[in-house]
Amino acid sequence: xxxxxxxxxxxxxxxxxxxxxxxxxxxxxxxxxxxxxxxxxxxxxxxxxxxxxxxxxxxxxxxxxxxxxxxxxxxxxxxxxxxxxxxxxxxxxxxxxxxxxxxxxxxxxxxxxxxxxxxxxxxxxxxxxxxxxxxxxxxxxxxxxxxxxxxxxxxxxxxxxxxxxxxxxxxxxxxxxxxxxxxxxxxxxxxxxxxxxxxxxxxxxxxxxxxxxxxxxxxxxxxxxxxxxxxxxxxxxxxxxxxxxxxxxxxxxxxxxxxxxxxxxxxxxxxxxxxxxxxxxxxxxx
Amino acid sequence: xxxxxxxxxxxxxxxxxxxxxxxxxxxxxxxxxxxxxxxxxxxxxxxxxxxxxxxxxxxxxxxxxxxxxxxxxxxxxxxxxxxxxxxxxxxxxxxxxxxxxxxxxxxxxxxxxxxxxxxxxxxxxxxxxxxxxxxxxxxxxxxxxxxxxxxxxxxxxxxxxxxxxxxxxxxxxxxxxxxxxxxxxxxxxxxxxxxxxxxxxxxxxxxxxxxxxxxxxxxxxxxxxxxxxxxxxxxxxxxxxxxxxxxxxxxxxxxxxxxxxxxxxxxxxxxxxxxxxxxxxxxxxxxxxxxxxxxxxxxxxxxxxxxxxxxxxxxxxxxxxx
Numbered sequence: 001x002x003x004x005x006x007x008x009x010x011x012x013x014x015x016x017x018x019x020x021x022x023x024x025x026x027x028x029x030x031x032x033x034x035x036x037x038x039x040x041x042x043x044x045x046x047x048x049x050x051x052x053x054x055x056x057x058x059x060x061x062x063x064x065x066x067x068x069x070x071x072x073x074x075x076x077x078x079x080x081x082x083x084x085x086x087x088x089x090x091x092x093x094x095x096x097x098x099x100x101x102x103x104x105x106x107x108x109x110x111x112x113x114x115x116x117x118x119x120x121x122x123x124x125x126x127x128x129x130x131x132x133x134x135x136x137x138x139x140x141x142x143x144x145x146x147x148x149x150x151x152x153x154x155x156x157x158x159x160x161x162x163x164x165x166x167x168x169x170x171x172x173x174x175x176x177x178x179x180x181x182x183x184x185x186x187x188x189x190x191x192x193x194x195x196x197x198x199x200x201x202x203x204x205x206x207x208x209x210x211x212x213x214x215x216x217x218x219x220x221x222x223x224x225x226x227x228x229x230x231x232x233x234x235x236x237x238x239x240x241x242x243x244x245x246x247x248x249x250x251x252x253x254x255x256x257x258x259x260x261x262x263x264x265x266x267x268x269x270x271x272x273x274x275x276x277x278x279x280x281x282x283x284x285x286x
Numbered sequence: 287x288x289x290x291x292x293x294x295x296x297x298x299x300x301x302x303x304x305x306x307x308x309x310x311x312x313x314x315x316x317x318x319x320x321x322x323x324x325x326x327x328x329x330x331x332x333x334x335x336x337x338x339x340x341x342x343x344x345x346x347x348x349x350x351x352x353x354x355x356x357x358x359x360x361x362x363x364x365x366x367x368x369x370x371x372x373x374x375x376x377x378x379x380x381x382x383x384x385x386x387x388x389x390x391x392x393x394x395x396x397x398x399x400x401x402x403x404x405x406x407x408x409x410x411x412x413x414x415x416x417x418x419x420x421x422x423x424x425x426x427x428x429x430x431x432x433x434x435x436x437x438x439x440x441x442x443x444x445x446x447x448x449x450x451x452x453x454x455x456x457x458x459x460x461x462x463x464x465x466x467x468x469x470x471x472x473x474x475x476x477x478x479x480x481x482x483x484x485x486x487x488x489x490x491x492x493x494x495x496x497x498x499x500x501x502x503x504x505x506x507x508x509x510x511x512x513x514x515x516x517x518x519x520x521x522x523x524x525x526x527x528x529x530x531x532x533x534x535x536x537x538x539x540x541x542x543x544x545x546x547x548x549x550x551x552x553x554x555x556x557x558x559x560x561x562x563x564x565x566x567x568x569x570x571x572x573x574x575x576x577x578x579x580x581x582x583x584x585x586x587x588x589x590x591x592x593x594x595x596x597x598x599x600x601x602x603x604x605x606x607x608x
Contacts (some may be wrong), residue, residue, distance in 0.1 A: 036392045083576060090579065092392050093338050097532060098575045100525060102570030112562055225395060226404065264407040271400040275393050276385065
């Protein structure tokens with residue numbers, strides 16, 4: 001029993017960091033840009049499938065980790081610049097509806113290109129084996145996944161908080177008209193932020209592929225969970241995304257031992273409770 | 287009620303009455319009307335009050351389960367079954383409504399979604415009551431006052447009568463002072479509050495009506511297929527209802543009915559031709575959101591205006607929204 005709990009704790013951390021990475025992307029898009037992207041999980045799925053193809057062609061997992069965020073992020077940039085931008089003046093409702101349509105398009109396109117069967121890839125050979133922790137062994141790949149997710153989130157956070165462009169973006173969110181007047185193209189910067197948010201979801205999909213595998217509808221679950229995580233953590237907060245992701249991941253992992261039948265209901269009940277009692281989330285200030 | 291609305295309703299009733307005589311697919315046609323009710327319930331909230339609900343399947347599913355369970359365990363007569371569907375739909379919508387309107391903007395949408403997911407996973411787990419993944423089977427459609435409804439054509443006409451009545455009720459409510467207040471809330475909630483309306487009560491009442499229509503649709507659905515699948519309460523059903531509503535247009539009650547009919551036809555025939563038909567649906571839906579936010583129903587007046595404009599008529603006089 002102890003070893004089962006230890007295994008599930010570790011699995012919960014891995015799952016939690018995948019959620020945190022996807023949610024960090026959503027916190028940029030929804031928390032900062034105020035775009036309720038209901039297709040966020042679809043970009044996660046697309047990331048996993050593009051990674052599958054890159055590995056199939058180049059035989060290199062590392063190539064996939066570089067190519068996936070660039071390729072899927074570029075798709076995100078295009079979608080924002082061409083469509084979502086135009087819908088901003090009609091309010092949230094039409095942005096939600098448009099991204100809902102994107103979910104259908106993404107899911108069916110995935111089935112058209114890659115088929116409906118589940119896919120997976122092998123763990124890269126450099127990360128075979130695992131770290132012995134007494135009771136259990138923690139596979140190196142999962143350790144790498146946790147560290148990579150933490151590093152990516154920290155890098156995006158640092159870029160926003162400590163660089164000149166980060167400062168311009170934050171100023172643009174506070175007062176777009178003013179920053180426009182100073183001479184920066186705010187819209188272009190926002191589109192870039194949208195692309196980075198999408199890239200984070202996509203790279204999370206690629207990283208999770210050797211662990212969780214892929215299937216065409218994998219994005220739906222992640223859209224729901226990343227909204228739960230962002231709401232729990234608080235809009236626009238990266239620390240909140242990590243803590244929220246870990247809370248949801250660990251809760252799910254523990255529930256599968258003790259009370260598997262209620263694990264989904266519990267996640268959504270937590271979402272309802274947070275939305276009703278503390279809609280600004282645990283770390284949110286807005 | 288406006289003469290124009292009454293005329294449109296009469297025309298709708300005529301089409302509904304004649305369709306199965308001209309093209310004999312009574313089960314599919316009954317499905318179109320039932321989906322029409324679901325889309326109508328959704329569009330009432332979005333079109334009149336400006337509230338986007340992602341949880342309409344909750345009311346549909348609970349209405350369907352309630353009616354089916356009453357039939358299975360107590361052999362309740364048909365008219366009462368429909369009443370039970372309406373009641374269950376209304377009650378579930380009251381709960382969802384009271385909770386959801388606490389949220390602002392996107393949060394309110396997410397509350398309807400999260401509550402739908404909770405209802406779905408509860409139905410999935412409560413196998414003893416709902417049949418879980420297998421659905422609730424073994425329903426036998428009862429007679430209506432001794433008149434057998436076992437043929438799908440006679441059952442279609444029951445659905446048709448209920449449908450036309452429900453549309454009439456919705457049209458009356460839209461034209462009532464209550465409907466005007468809902469549109470005032472949609473246009474400017476703060477001002478409606480300032481005038482002195484209890485905005486919260488109006489919103490909850492609108493939810494109740496939407497739930498009543500959806501619960502009724504659920505009961506009709508259970509009796510149509512003599513079966514309640516888990517999909518009845520699935521979130522995907524909620525998104526399909528959203529698509530039907532937007533496809534036809536939420537501005538007029540006739541829009542969602544048109545949208546549901548087109549959606550049902552596409553789902554039945556296009557899916558036979560191409561298994562990936564939701565791709566087509568997604569593209570159409572995105573185009574509607576981008577370019578035709580009034581839905582297909584708006585195409586009629588748009589074309590009419592264009593023609594009048596060509597004839598040198600007064601465009602401005604006719605440009606008010608439906």
